[in-house]
Amino acid sequence: MKRYFKYFNYSLLFTPLSITIIGIFVLYSIFKATGQPFFERQIVWLIVSLIAFFIFSILNYKFFLNLAPSLYVFLIVVLTFLILFGKKIAGTKSWIGVGGLGVQPSEFGKIVVILLIARIFKNYYKGALNFIDFFKAGLIVGVPALLVILGNDMGTAMTYSFILITLIFILGVRKNLLIFIVVGAILFSIGSWNFVLKDYQKKRIKVFLNPQSDPLGVGYHTIQSKITIGSGGISGKGFLKGTQKKLGFLPAQHTDFILSVYAEEFGFVGIIVLILLYTFLFYSIFRVAYVAEDISSLLLVGLILGQIFFQFLINILVSLGKLPVAGITLPLFSYGGSSLITVYSLLGIVEGVHISKYSRE
Amino acid sequence: MIFNTEYKRKILLQSNKRNLKLLFIFILFFIFLIFLFFWKIQVIDYEKYFLAAQRNIIRVERISPLRGLIKDSKGNIIADNRLSFDLIIPKENMISSKRKSTEKEIKEILNMLKKGDKYELKNMGTYYLVKEDIPLNIANFIFSNRREFRYVSIRVSPRRLYPLGESCSSFIGYIGEANLKEIRKFGLKTGDFVGKYGLERYYENELKGKAGYKVKVVNNLNILERIVREVPPVAGKTLTLSINLSLQKKVEEFMKEENLIGSTIVLNPKNGEILSLVTTPLFNPNLFTSYFSKKDWDKLVSTEGKPLINKAISGLYPAGSIFKLVVGLAGLEEGLINENTIVNCYGYKEIYNKIFHCWNAAGHGPMNITKAIEQSCDVYFYVLGKNLKIDLIEKYAKMLGLGKYTGIDLVGEKSGLVPSREWKFKRFHIKWFPGETISVAIGQGPLLVTPIQIAQLFSIIANRGFYFPPHLLKTRKNKKIFVKIKRENFEKIIKGMWLVVNGEKGTGRLAKLDGINVCGKTSTVQVISKETLKTKVKNKKDKRWLHHAWFGAFAPCESPEIVVVSMLEHAGGGGEVAAPLVRKVMKYYFNNIKENR
Structure with a gap:
């Protein structure tokens, strides 16, 4: 335990903690304006998340890597169970009730999938990814993602794909496989447009390309989000003083569009502070991966970095109106227990990797 | 073999780290891009979005003023005002999700009016005008049955009344809906009435009065949150004529x-x-005070002796x-x-x-x-x-x-x-x-x-x-x-x-x-x-x-x-x-x- 604190990387805990606390202030501001009590619950979730962080950082990550296959099986069972017997909450069958607070196994599933991928590729000495291994990874990510899609939660399913993308990034792919992936992705898009995407999802994409075509419908979100951000200006309207948030022009303001609320009240200056915090967090994670001595820990930390970063990127681009509404929250900042616990668990794993490297020396 | 594997492993680890570095550069690039986006939207286009946010919440409701009275030298009223009840629809009730219910209500009211079921929506800025000047009893019925008529509204506004009918039409002239030129000249709004001829025109500036307004803050459902400012309208001046x-x-x-x-x-x-x-x-100048059919106009214009001149x-x-x-x-x-x-x-x-x-x-x-x-x-x-x-x-x-x-x-x-x-x-x-x-x-x-x-x-x-x-x-x-x-x-x-x-x-x-x-x-x-x-x-x-x-x-x-x-x-x-x-x-x-x- 002494060693644990000796080698503890504080930036991996306090950077995300500052982000989450700022987020709680924003949730408080929303509470003041609308009476939605998300900030109180988020505090509870943060406490749970910190516990998860310490569990994952204290227990050796290798322990979890070994546990990964059985956890994966368990995940598939739970997700299948949910599709068959789960109740629909907020349009999706992905929730399990825990004493009034719901959790989404699909969120935790990302930890399991990342662990399993890192385990499988821990002895991957073959250079760039080949077809067979790519399919192996695709299958591991694809099965739970498909179950999540069946549970009607496209947003979360999309975050699963970030694992695959990051994997390709780190291991690299052979040229012909890259061509295959690009062609496959295009075919997949066309296929999903015709068979997978629901009408409302198609409409989102169509309206995204021309938001003014439906200013009070689907395009409304995008337009209102931009108005909210833009009207904040350089210094913002001041804490608790946002008008857009207050009068309910912004939808999903505690989840998908929480950054817009923040931007309205704290302005461009606030955005600089927040994004620099994220950047520092990404750098801290990157450092841990960069000094890794084996592929499995490099892969594990790298995948976690990719997971958090891509969620961050997509959420912000949606808020800015650069991407259609995707239903992806801002990690560490948005309201959401499962997501918060998941991200802190992942950061706990990174902390664990960091500590075990130095404690070995 | 072990050495070989170990060597390969090291090489690969190095190449993976190179890729990881690339990933991080990729991250930094996107973060820079995000800053640029925020800079554009919050700093460069700030004014535009600030105004849009204002428009989101501020609604200005205009209150029409009473037109000035016209009296003869003994104080007899020649031109007066009365209340008119207009059937209107707030614009937000015509969005696709509410349109059907709104149209159903309009049909029902038109049935009561027994004037056929054709109607035109006249764009008046924040609302549509369906029928002008509906009878008092029907306006009353709509008022007292707000539960049934949820989407239509009744707008009460003053309207010109010439209590003497034809008498004095020679110099009173007539009023009519302001055209674009008049809206600019007299500072009016679409749908306002303006003096077109005679005294009504010559003394338009004195008679028109000043519109009042209510500045309201509304929420995203257009429901009133609070009234920020209220300025009552100022009635036009009363004109006393030398006419006996x-x-x-x-x-x-x-x-x-x-x-x-x-x-x-x-x-x-x-x-x-x-x-x-x-x-x-x-x-009869009263013909001009509300909806005036083309038939009536043509008839008036073609009357022998040109009454309007x-x-x-x-x-x-x-x-x-x-x-x-x-x-x-x-x-x-x-x-x-x-x-x-x-x-x-x-x-x-x-x-x-x-x-x-x-x-x-x-x-x-x-x-x-x-x-x-x-x-x-x-x-x-x-x-x-x-x-x-x-x-x-x-x-x-x-x-x-x-x-x-x-x-x-x-x-x-x-x-x-x-x-x-x-x-x-x-x-x-x-x-x-x-x-x-x-x-x-x-x-x-x-x-x-x-x-x-x-x-x-x-x-x-x-x-x-x-x-x-x-x-x-x-x-x-x-x-x-x-x-x-x-x-x-x-x-x-x-x-x-x-x-x-x-x-x-x-x-x-x-x-x-x-x-x-x-x-x-x-x-x-x-x-x-x-x-x-x-x-x-x-x-x-x-x-x-x-x-x-x-x-x-x-x-x-x-x-x-x-x-x-x-x-x-x-x-x-x-x-x-x-x-x-x-x-x-x-x-x-x-x-x-x-x-x-």
């Missing part, structure tokens, strides 16, 4: 009784106040014999004639090798100026006109207010035309022929006047040399204007005018009143020459070929209180038709109005 309503109504009645088309003006020469101004046919100020007519007063004054003032100057009338006169006929073919015999006015002898004025020449006639006509605006407080006044050498050359590029002066001397030729100019001319004569330009607004104080003609010359002309009414051979004897000295002058304007009527016209009985009848008068002669001028289109001889009408008006005035004043 009972006289006005009486004159209207006199003219309607005999189906006369034309104008009658009664004014007080001592201050220029118009006591009554009637132009027939009358129309104020002929008292925009009707251009030859002056005829009334102009002899002007020529006579010019002759006396210039010293070309005096009361002893005699001209013999043989029923015609040859001037510049052309025969000019007197209206009395038998001839009037020896004429001096007073007799020539009494009997309206053309020959006397042919000779005088020849001596004066066009330049002096023009000078005096203009001095006496002809050929220029009187400046009456109504819109659409015409200036008329006093011919001159300059005018002729500009208009036709040829010089003036002396022969033309001869017809101008008896008020024919290109000379054109309006009835209001003649009424003003009669005030000048009645006052013996000064006048106040005519006006309708009681409080409008016009300057006293002097005319440089000697009083004695006016007296000579007035003597002739007295004879017109009271002399043995006067042309206007039908205007004579017992106990009051009336002075006047007749004028009969041929609209077609006798030869043309004989040879070229088929239906000789057609009213269109009848003469225009003028009669102007003032009384009492010694100290005139009123001037009455009547101009009747295609009615016959001035002495036969117009003089009796003027007599009736004067009689009514002296019996009923004078004591009350």
Whole structure:
């Protein structure tokens, strides 16, 4: 335990903690304006998340890597169970009730999938990814993602794909496989447009390309989000003083569009502070991966970095109106227990990797 | 083998780290991009989004002001306001999700109105107008059944009401929905009513009042959060006119009784106040205060006698014999004639090798100026006109207010035309022929006047040399204007005018009143020459070929209180038709109005 604190990387805990606390202030501001009590619950979730962080950082990550296959099986069972017997909450069958607070196994599933991928590729000495291994990874990510899609939660399913993308990034792919992936992705898009995407999802994409075509419908979100951000200006309207948030022009303001609320009240200056915090967090994670001595820990930390970063990127681009509404929250900042616990668990794993490297020396 | 694997592992780890570094550079690049996006939206486009956020929450509701009242000199209301109930739909109730329910409610209400189920939505900014001016009982029903009628609304707004109907339409004019030009000129909003003609137009700025407004903050469902500011509307000013309503109504009645088309003006020469101004046919200005069908409009416009045109100020007519007063004054003032100057009338006169006929073919015999006015002898004025020449006639006509605006407080006044050498050359590029002066001397030729100019001319004569330009607004104080003609010359002309009414051979004897000295002058304007009527016209009985009848008068002669001028289109001889009408008006005035004043 002494060693644990000796080698503890504080930036991996306090950077995300500052982000989450700022987020709680924003949730408080929303509470003041609308009476939605998300900030109180988020505090509870943060406490749970910190516990998860310490569990994952204290227990050796290798322990979890070994546990990964059985956890994966368990995940598939739970997700299948949910599709068959789960109740629909907020349009999706992905929730399990825990004493009034719901959790989404699909969120935790990302930890399991990342662990399993890192385990499988821990002895991957073959250079760039080949077809067979790519399919192996695709299958591991694809099965739970498909179950999540069946549970009607496209947003979360999309975050699963970030694992695959990051994997390709780190291991690299052979040229012909890259061509295959690009062609496959295009075919997949066309296929999903015709068979997978629901009408409302198609409409989102169509309206995204021309938001003014439906200013009070689907395009409304995008337009209102931009108005909210833009009207904040350089210094913002001041804490608790946002008008857009207050009068309910912004939808999903505690989840998908929480950054817009923040931007309205704290302005461009606030955005600089927040994004620099994220950047520092990404750098801290990157450092841990960069000094890794084996592929499995490099892969594990790298995948976690990719997971958090891509969620961050997509959420912000949606808020800015650069991407259609995707239903992806801002990690560490948005309201959401499962997501918060998941991200802190992942950061706990990174902390664990960091500590075990130095404690070995 | 182990070494080989270990070596490979190291190499691969290095390459993976290189990739990882690339990933991090990729991350930094996107973070930089995100900063740029925020910079653009929050710093560069800040103003745009700030205004959009304002628009999101601020709704400004306009409160229409009451239009100013118009009253006669005794305080009787001529133009009033009433409440109108308009069926409207707030715009947010027409978005796709609510449209069906809204349309169902509209249909239901239209059924109650029994006016067919076709309707048009008129875009009024924040709402659509469905039906204007729905009956009170239906508006009430909608109000009291708010649960059933959730999407439609009733807007209560003031509307113009003319309680007298047709009466006074001659000078009141009418209102109508403001067009783009008027919206800009008077600072109005779409759908506002604006004075289009008559007093309603001339005093638009005074009458329109100032709209009030409520600034409301609403939420995303357009539900009121709070009222930020409320400014009540300011009603337009009340206009008190010099019009005497009972006289006005009486004159209207006199003219309607005999189906006369034309104008009658009664004014007080001592201050220029118009006591009554009637132009027939009358129309009902209430027609213009709400929805006005094209059919009604077409009907009104095609009515014989053009009711929508104020002929008292925009009707251009030859002056005829009334102009002899002007020529006579010019002759006396210039010293070309005096009361002893005699001209013999043989029923015609040859001037510049052309025969000019007197209206009395038998001839009037020896004429001096007073007799020539009494009997309206053309020959006397042919000779005088020849001596004066066009330049002096023009000078005096203009001095006496002809050929220029009187400046009456109504819109659409015409200036008329006093011919001159300059005018002729500009208009036709040829010089003036002396022969033309001869017809101008008896008020024919290109000379054109309006009835209001003649009424003003009669005030000048009645006052013996000064006048106040005519006006309708009681409080409008016009300057006293002097005319440089000697009083004695006016007296000579007035003597002739007295004879017109009271002399043995006067042309206007039908205007004579017992106990009051009336002075006047007749004028009969041929609209077609006798030869043309004989040879070229088929239906000789057609009213269109009848003469225009003028009669102007003032009384009492010694100290005139009123001037009455009547101009009747295609009615016959001035002495036969117009003089009796003027007599009736004067009689009514002296019996009923004078004591009350």
